[in-house]
Amino acid sequence: FHQNPSKSINIPNETGKNIDHQNNISNQSTSNIHIVDKNRSETIEALRNPINDHHRSINNAKKQNFIEYCCRCSRRRALMSFITLLYIILLGIILAIILIIIMRKTKKTTNIPSYLRWNTSGITVFGTAGIRGNTSYQLAYPCGLVFDSFGDLYISDSVNNRIQKCNIRNLTCTTVAGQANAVSGTNMSYLHGPTFFYIDTNYSLYIADSTNERIQLWNYGATYGNQIAGITGVTGSGLNQFHYPYGIAMDPNTNTIYISDYNNNRVMKYFPGNLTGTVIAGG
Template identity: 35%
Template sequence: MTYGVALDSSSNTLYVADYGNHRIMAYSSGASSGSLVAGGQGIGLNKTQLYNPSTIYFDPPSNSLIIANRYAHNIVRRTLSDTQWTLIAGSTNGTNGVSSTLLNSPFGMTLDPMGNVYVADTSNHRIQLFMTGELTGITIAGTTGVRGNDSNLFWAPYAVALDSQLNLYVADRNNNRIQKFQRY
């Protein structure tokens, strides 16, 4: 089962989050088979393993993949020239929670041009913003641990996107809606 894809337009390499096999695969343009670039060591929490990677983002300036590592409850960066990931948000030991430093089953994420990471913290029903280099997040939409269908609540936000004005769009899965939030 795959969920996320990211394209490196300079090399025409497509990266695929192979959710059920706990790995990221790379496919060159025209290739009939892919190559392993991250994970593939079974389910786990060590820095060479992934645990249901759901969304990936290719970051050209750092030549790295940003990965929503869903059931490890974190967001990690895997520089393509390295063999291990580094933590961007969440925990390194699989702990989930509601504090500003923890995530609970993050499914979707994106980056803005400054490198800040926006996370759909799915089971906490909130959107967390992690400023570049910070491990403490800021809740910018939703209410931690409270699900609902009011305009200020989510019920399992799954995906986030930014437009050119940095307005935030959220796919609110169990409410069957897309919500737009003006730039913060």
């Protein structure tokens, strides 16, 4: 719809007057055409431009399509984010399970029987409280205590001149070195006042036979021992003598024996098969 500047357009208004002159018609190419009454200075009618209506409908359709596209993209992104989160959580759970399994395999757990757990009031497991005795379930001045790999407890029953092996599960004891009747002596099947001892990987006993002034090796299952250091019944300060040997330890890598020579105020070192030792501390 174009304005013709050489012609005037007369449009009757409500009062029967004409609206005359082309300047009364304003052409807005991008919106509507407004017809204005000069005398009343107000808009009388707006003529819609059909081309603009068409363009507007196209623009509205494009806007609607864009909004729908954005909504679809947002839903898709939300779904992908949710799936990614689930994947991360699942991966974390799997890694945690693997870590727990590895830790359980590498961790060494020692199951301690309930009757060996710490009790602040104390319980008697072997011997009779306040009473000396030489029966299999009694002790007299117990000194050294050592567990073997099976969980059995070895006790040097000093005044009873023997080494007792005690089963902590059924609370029974048997004599594995010395005499079960608590008799002392100097021959190889006897002990006299044993104090401390050592158990090697073969369950052989290295015993400080203190009152006999010697070290006895008592092999597993044997009924007598072998003298490996000291002189039976002889007290002295020579390198082959003791004056009440007390503590004993062994280096498992070299089988070297270390003896605390109590009354000589020294620690002696003995190599395997050598009856003469060296002073490594004191003396």
